[in-house]
Amino acid sequence: MHTEIDWQGRRIRLEMQWVGATDPAAPVMVFLHEGLGSVGLWKTFPDQLSHQLGMRGLVYSRPGYGQSTPRDHDDHWGPDFMHRQAFEVLPTLLSALNINRPWLFGHSDGGSISLLYASRYSDRCAGVIVVAPHIMVEEISLASLQRARHAYLHQGLRDRLARYHDDVDSAFFGWNDVWLSPAFRHWSINAELRGIRCPILAVQGEDDEYGTMEQILGIQRVLPEAMVVPMARCGHSPHREQAALLTETVSRFVADVRDRGA
Secondary structure (H helix, E strand, O other): OEEEEEEOOEEEEEEEEEEEOOOOOOOEEEEEOOOOOOOHHHOOHHHHHHHHHOOEEEEEOOOOOOOOOOOOOOOOOOOOHHHHHHHHHHHHHHHHOOOOOOEEEEEOHHHHHHHHHHHHHHHHOOEEEEEOOOOEOOHHHHHHHHHHHHHHHHOOHHHHHOOOOOOHHHHHHHHHHHHOOHHHOOOEOHHHHOOOOOOEEEEEEOOOOOOOOHHHHHHHHHOOOOEEEEEOOOOOOHHHHOHHHHHHHHHHHHHHHHHHOO
């Protein structure tokens, strides 16, 4: 399934999928994927979580990913690429689909985009769940990005990702080039976090190869009311490595928010 929106002066296609509950009156959870993700790479987790919560789940591939309109190869994303997704693409998509006050579930870059969206549009969010989000650049992140680049060029990662992206080079280099660029080295969203007024759950694997616990502890320092959950024996993808525990954690968080009427 696809929808179209206007962005950057042109009409673009976004791959999307509805999962979970079928009741059109059910609340919506929007899933925002990681830096190499897509609708297909989420596998079954959004459907399973949405059913557990009694929500409709909207899964979509950002521009440049999956079956969405590819990035122009001469269009090099700048350090503000996640801000633009949060402040331009996501609000336009939600408006086009008439989605009001959704929950957001973001993984990695998608977690950063979710936090940025909430920093400007907290009144439009029922709550935000971020898993392995980035709020700053760390050396561990850059080292893993370099390893990912080597794997893409020399160890078959390109072929594995090509099953999920119509233009796999658009997806990989759009993400990898900007993260490894000198201009991105001092990227941070700590200032933006202060604008968030909706409930936040932040989850981080203790063995995350793309970031330390500072990524979620930094959220809690700015937002003391945020629920912060470290996950033992887990790397960068809790929804794959600890799916049952993550589902239980999210379910408790959502129930608590509902009980408080937040």
